[in-house]
Amino acid sequence: SQRKGAGGIFKSHNKHRKGAAKLRKIDFAERNGFVKGVVQEIIHDPGRGAPLAIVRFRDPYRYKVKKEIFVAPEGLYTGQFVYCGKKANLVVGNVLPVGKMPEGTALCNVEAKPGDNGVLARAS
Secondary structure: OOOOOOOOOOOOOOOOOOOOOOOOOOHHHHHHHHEEEEEEEEEOOOOOOEEEEEEEEEEOOOEEEEEEEEOOOOOOOOOOOEEEOOOOOOOOOOOHHHHOOOOOOOOOOEEEOOOOOOOOOOOO
């Protein structure tokens, strides 16, 4: 007898996916200074080529800790401090404007427009 019901071939296999990899939302602290976060863990996401980094930031406006999921660049490790903002130093894992970087800098996960969560030069 034939099997009945919807087949699984055309459905996306996303049961164990960890979530969308995004950059921090740009706020006043990131536009004018920097925000410090710590890499909590580096995880594997099925169906994705690059590993993901779970980074915890203290919310600058509320008494709260925010969890962000970044695409982990090569050289990022757990416990590392990650700085996001205009005045952040040029170190592996930090998020800063392209105009503040010297020419020839290797970069990944670049935003084409401000706030689009990184669409250019992504490994996944």
